[in-house]
Amino acid sequence: MRLRNVTGSREVIADSRFVIHEPEKQKGKWNEIFEKDAPIHIEIGMGKGRFLMDLAAANPDIHYIGIEKYSTVLLRAIQKMEENELPNLRFIRMDAEDICEVFDKGEVARIYLNFSDPWPKDRHAKRRLPSRQFLARYNQILAADGRIEFKTDNTDLFDFALEEVGPAGWKIEAMTRDLHHDEKLSAGNIMTEYEEKFSSMGNPIYKYIIYR
Numbered sequence: 001m002r003l004r005n006v007t008g009s010r011e012v013i014a015d016s017r018f019v020i021h022e023p024e025k026q027k028g029k030w031n032e033i034f035e036k037d038a039p040i041h042i043e044i045g046m047g048k049g050r051f052l053m054d055l056a057a058a059n060p061d062i063h064y065i066g067i068e069k070y071s072t073v074l075l076r077a078i079q080k081m082e083e084n085e086l087p088n089l090r091f092i093r094m095d096a097e098d099i100c101e102v103f104d105k106g107e108v109a110r111i112y113l114n115f116s117d118p119w120p121k122d123r124h125a126k127r128r129l130p131s132r133q134f135l136a137r138y139n140q141i142l143a144a145d146g147r148i149e150f151k152t153d154n155t156d157l158f159d160f161a162l163e164e165v166g167p168a169g170w171k172i173e174a175m176t177r178d179l180h181h182d183e184k185l186s187a188g189n190i191m192t193e194y195e196e197k198f199s200s201m202g203n204p205i206y207k208y209i210i211y212r
Contacts, residue, residue: 009075013093018081019074020065023092028104033090034063039109042067044096044129045116049077051192052112056089058190062109064089067096096129096137103141111138113150115194118157130161132168139169139212147173151207153198158206170210179205 013019020026020033031037039062043052046066056064066089068074074093081089094102116129126133130150138148148170152158158177165172176182179189180199185207191199199205 009071012075012078013071016078016091018078018085018089019091019093023094023102027102028107030065030103030107031063034088038063038088040065040103040107041110041112042103042108043112043114044099045069045113046077046091047073047114048193049080049091051114051190052089053077053080053084053086054190056086057084060088062088066091067094067099069093069095096134099137100140105140106143106146108141109143109146111142111146111148113148114192115152115154115198116150116157118152118154120156125160128157128160130157130164132164135164135168135170146211148210149207150210151179151192151195151205153194153203153205155206158208161208165208165210170212173209173211175208177204177206179207182207185209 014021026033030040041055041062042065044067046052046068049066052064052066066077068077068091071093074091077091092102113129119125119127125131128134142148150161162172162175174185176185180186195205
């Protein structure tokens with residue numbers, strides 16, 4: 001998917017108080033941003049921010065941080081926050097490969113991966129967010145009892161993700177190939193923009209929760 005450049009998006013991001021501009025300086029002390037201690041949950045590849053904003057509104061005692069690489073997409077999330085500010089949500093514009101430079105060992109309680117780029121070519125497998133290479137990164141920042149939640153409508157990506165779990169040293173806590181018809185896993189499910197779009201087309205939504 002090609003993203004249309006929005007003139008001035010980088011300038012808006014640079015001026016936004018909702019964006020943490022030097023996130024590496026917060027490593028090990030993210031709760032200072034929110035001025036109180038609470039579990040930290042992050043979404044990698046947050047898109048326009050709907051999922052995290054709904055979560056943050058529903059769970060004021062959890063701190064949420066959205067990570068997005070593309071300025072054009074992050075701009076939309078900032079615009080939503082300007083309309084409905086949430087004190088327990090902040091954004092970072094960065095590449096997910098640098099995640100260990102930003103969060104300290106055990107600092108994150110939960111990681112969300114939603115409708116990630118499938119990187120369909122085999123030579124790009126290590127770029128996929130549920131790959132063993134990324135699972136190794138998550139292992140460094142996730143708390144001992146932390147969890148990763150992954151959702152997608154892409155069958156090949158989900159099959160790949162399941163194959164990576166064991167070799168990377170993780171275990172599956174829960175898994176479904178039809179989230180919206182799974183009574184247990186669908187309870188309290190918050191949809192992303194993509195999830196709503198794809199499910200309305202009749203696409204099944206896949207999900208796993210893993211731990212180590």
